[in-house]
Amino acid sequence: MGDMPFWKTKSLDEMTNAEWESLCDGCGLCCLNKLEDWDTGEIAWTSIRCTLLDGENCRCKDYDNRQATVPDCVQLTPKAVREISWLPPTCGYRLVAEGRDLYWWHPLVSGDPETVHAAGISVRGRTVAEDGIEIEDYEDYLVTWPLEVGLEPVE
Incomplete structure (x- = not known):
């Protein structure tokens, strides 16, 4: 039995920059525009992607x-990951922060950056660019698929 992978032995704060960046599975979900209800704080996802x-x-x-x-691009940091409620349930940063696998x-598990797409987790082919879409029309692009979880994590 070999060494445990870094994401099982290190906290987010202990990771090197390369380890941190590799936690991104390349799904693109965090780059979708979201709407927040100012009264309830509820987040609604759209299929509109960042430019x-x-x-x-x-x-x-x-x-x-x-x-x-x-300018409003959210830079993920260990602190931000622990505070941002809208990170998708499949997000590698979120999973590791929650002590999950x-x-x-995930490319770190599969060894292949294409598996996130093959599993249907990524935004590939499911989005429109934000350019030219008026904010008033964002509600026409509401979707729920970013919150759908894939198969269970490996144990």
């Missing part, structure tokens, strides 16, 4: 400079 998210490869087109282009399709 920088490539809808096919589910990666940011300008990751290193994203906050200059999209990664799903079988």
Whole structure:
């Protein structure tokens, strides 16, 4: 039996930058626009993706400079992961923060960055770019699939 993978032995705060970045499964769910009910705080997901998210490869087109282009882009940090309620239930950062394991399709488990797409978890082919969509029309794009959980994590 080999060594335990880093996400089972380290807290989010203890991870190197490379380990931290590798927790992202490449699903693109966090880059979908969300609506928040100001009275209840309830979050509603849309199929509208950030202008920088490539809808096919589910990666940011300008990751290193994203906050200059999209000032309200939320940068995930260990503290933010523990505080943000809208991270999808399949998010690697969220799972590790909650002491849970990664799903079988996570690239760190499968060894293949395509499994997140093959498992139907990612936003690939299911979104529209935000460019040209008026905020008043966002309700026309409400979806629930970002909250659907895939298969159970590996034990």
